[in-house]
Amino acid sequence: MPLVRNPILPGFNPDPSVLRVGDDYYIATSTFEWYPGVQIHHSRDLANWTLLTRPLNREAQLDMRGDPDSCGVWAPCLTHDGKKFWLVYTDVKRKDGSYKDTHNYVVHAESITGPWSDPIYTNSSGFDPSLFHDPDTGRKYFTNMLWDHRRRPHTFAGIAVQEFDPEAGKLVGPRRNVYAGTDLGLVEGPHLYKRKGWYYLLTAEGGTGYDHAVTIARSRDIWGPYETDPSKHVLTAKDHPLAALQRAGHGDIVDTPDGRTYLVHLCGRPITQQRRCVLGRETAIQEAFWGPDDWLYVKDGPVPSLYVDVPGTRDDAPYWEPKHYTFSPTAETKSNAGLPLDFQWLRTPEPERIFSTAENKLTLIGRESIGSWFEQSLVARRQTHFSYDAETIISLFSPEDERQFAGLTAYYCRFNFFYLTVTAHADGQRELLIQSSEASWPLGSLRPSTLLEPVIIPNEGKVKLALSIRGKTLQFFYALPDSSDAADKELKKIGPVFDASIVSDECGGHQAHGSFTGAFVGLAASDLNGTAARATFDYFEYRPVRDESDRYDV
Template sequence: MNTIQNPILPGFAPDASALHVGEDYYIATSTFEWWPGIEIYHSKDLVNWEWAAAPIARRDMVPSELLGNYNSGSLWAPHLSYADGLFWLVYTDVKSSTAFKDTLNYVVTAPKITGPWSEPTLVTASGFDPALFHDDDGRHYFLNMLFDWRLENPGFAGTVIQEFDPVTRQLVGERRHFYRGTSLGVCEGPQILKKDGWYYLLCAAGGTGYLHAATVARAKTLDGPWEDSPYFPLLTARDDAANPLQKSGHACFVEIGGEWYITHICARPLTERGNCTLGRETALQKIEWTDGWPRLANGTHHPELVISAPKAAGNVRQLLDHSERVTFAPDKDLPHTFKTLRTPLTPETDYSLTARPGWLRLYGGQTLSSHHKQTLFARRWQHFAFTAKVKIDFVPQNFQQVAGLVLFYDTCNWIYAYITRDERINARTLQILRCDFKDFTYGSEAVPLPDGEISLKVCVNGAEAQFYYKADGGWQPLGDVQPADHLSDDYVETRRGRCAFTGAMVGICAQDMDAHQSHADFACFDYEEQR
């Protein structure tokens, strides 16, 4: 029997919204502060998924912009649907997280998954995790998690529903509570499936950490009453600490060839209930319908690392290695795997592929602490063990001009091997600087460098990272082993005191704290997974 190994989207791919249109399957995932926003993947068989689009790719797609947004804010939990010959995407730009949440919910449409996507319409700001439900009577509904800022209330106020006008793209009629959740607590990510005369409501429950779960309720009408499933919860690892797919929840139904599955969020800790450097990922579980209720095909509510593939997939083999070699050329776009922070970078202003053919030139920008505009390109970690390396040609004129190779979680958590100039010895130097929330420390001594090109490499293996450099000889270690597991939701949450939602990245960057006029040239970025 053909099998699928989870996760199907490894490395920082959370909040999957699955969609079936004709012979095609799509998954939309959250990107938070990373740009372009909202990743959409495509498959024909649920086994192999290829990147298809990042629809939030124009500045006007987020009218309030992401610049200045807090870490782990911005673009949360998209929902993808199809109706009236259009793809519909709803998403939230989260601007604040205190006693208040500023949650701006937008809707966009496109005739094809690759666009062009319409200008966004602001629908509401009452909560997050919005979804559209297109009923078979032609009516449309907007679902949302309502947030209550009043101090005497718990914040999460259940799920609400309101009719949606697809022409004006505005809410009509009265908003009403229609489901307040279960004993598992916080009810998020509401999605509705209509099947065999029943409305099935699939919700995320219990927060986003190790107590996360997915639950199901059903009703004959959208007005209810809603009955909770006897198979409760549908999915969780909260009572199974040894399960490799922890934090499982936030699910979505998908059908292929008469078989049913759910996509769902998960995370793989390095140790039991420990740090998850790959962030929250997307997995797949097979379900069966029993007495009109969905339940996992394995007869439990625990996710499985390996599941049976759909019969419709045939004997297709799952591709598991996401290694990538990136070369730079004037006539070649940067790969979709390269992400920037909070805003797109402008060709020939922030970077150039033409100034030095065969190299990517980065013009020094703001520091790694900036919530505004950095000159940084980074890609996800997609495996626990990998090597990333790059060649750099950089001639800094002073200590404020910096460039190098970085392991990055957010603006408060990173490990940076950087080249700069030390005027005290009149030479370039290479050193590691580490940011651990608000604590800055050096991770190595400063190494004087000869003139010319320098190669940098980092080898990540689970909780450890080792940097290396090569000048005019072989590879030399730079500093001692660095704590790679600190670049995780779990570690960052303990330091920050509130939720963190993204995942570890590796990338290249340049800063100029002087006149923003220096540049660094990078050749051939390699990301190689070790299997």
């Protein structure tokens, strides 16, 4: 049987929670500050996955205005109790320093595509919540890691279990700390299962960097004590720096109808000597099995395999197809505020304030700067290939001065992005500028946020903007399609070749284990005058490129 190559969900798709209902498989992944919240992919064979829905799509469920970078929606858990779907998630309001403000919620729906309920608040004692439906008793139990700000640097205090009463809509009874983890530390990401009279607790340990691991423990009583697997880690690449899949951890288990067991987990694929994961944390799958000792093992593990035997065979053709996106409020995009489903925006539950597709084009309404944590006009899709081309045309934008700008961006967060903009000089003359976060430059290097002298362009007419990423290099281009000069209709290079690997977890401006998303490419507009200047884009193209020099894209 042909093997499927990992990852099964390339690009920013971390913290997978997997579920089978009948013949349908679902994976829910974290979206952090990107709106709508939680991505749910669907498959019938564990090989071919399609983005299906993002359930947290209205203000009553999620409002992330003010959430810092890499906060927002962490580690969703998707389950089914035989009658309805349940989704639990954290909305993180602060993560850096001693304190964590982590609010946990539960929503439910009869159909995976919704409508999903308003949220039930549960607690704020830690993050990575999950919901377990005991098949024998019918009772529900809520788990999350506990945060103890007093114990620095060992602030991960263990895994808590508490009963959840769905009728009362709250946690009930005592909360008990049932598992402290192993000496690897940083125990989080709990999932409970029941098999042959054992309660199994699957956890993540070692942080989200290169020491990440999946650990399992078990007990005859849901309240413990839990015994750690003698092998300690079910899955990890921490002792194998040359393994293709690194940062392997945060897993979840699913069984096929014929009794095979699989473990889904996050991973990273580093490039450059700095081992930067430009695609962020991705979702991979491993075949697993229960041994005669009733412990879980990964086939050929604990190091994650690049190729895995799953029930289906994958058609890779869609992965390499170029995408030409147009914008219109059709039925297909209605659930995503008029955007193609591949696109998201940042933080706000009021998309009508930052963009419109009413005229079959994308009009961005200039708000705060590209680095704002509150209201910025930026729509983008994930970078899912190590090499690609992207382009757009700005058909209408008349900036008055240097505080109004719009264009094409390769974006990770406010700490690291590259941004080719149409803007204007103080006298109103339009020009092109490349902007970047100052933190995108190497430590100790003081660079301005504007990266080249402006290129003067006509005050009227369309402007084509493009970029090409080839592994670790990024080059911007532009053209003037309305010009009568044939040379101006062809793409011209603008600016130097940049280090594309800066747009990565490892350069996210945080301490170790502190940046959690992935690279995006998209369109943005700002009006720092506060007059909501509008920029209209005709289309957006994303074209994957096979780069034979790249060990992942061959």
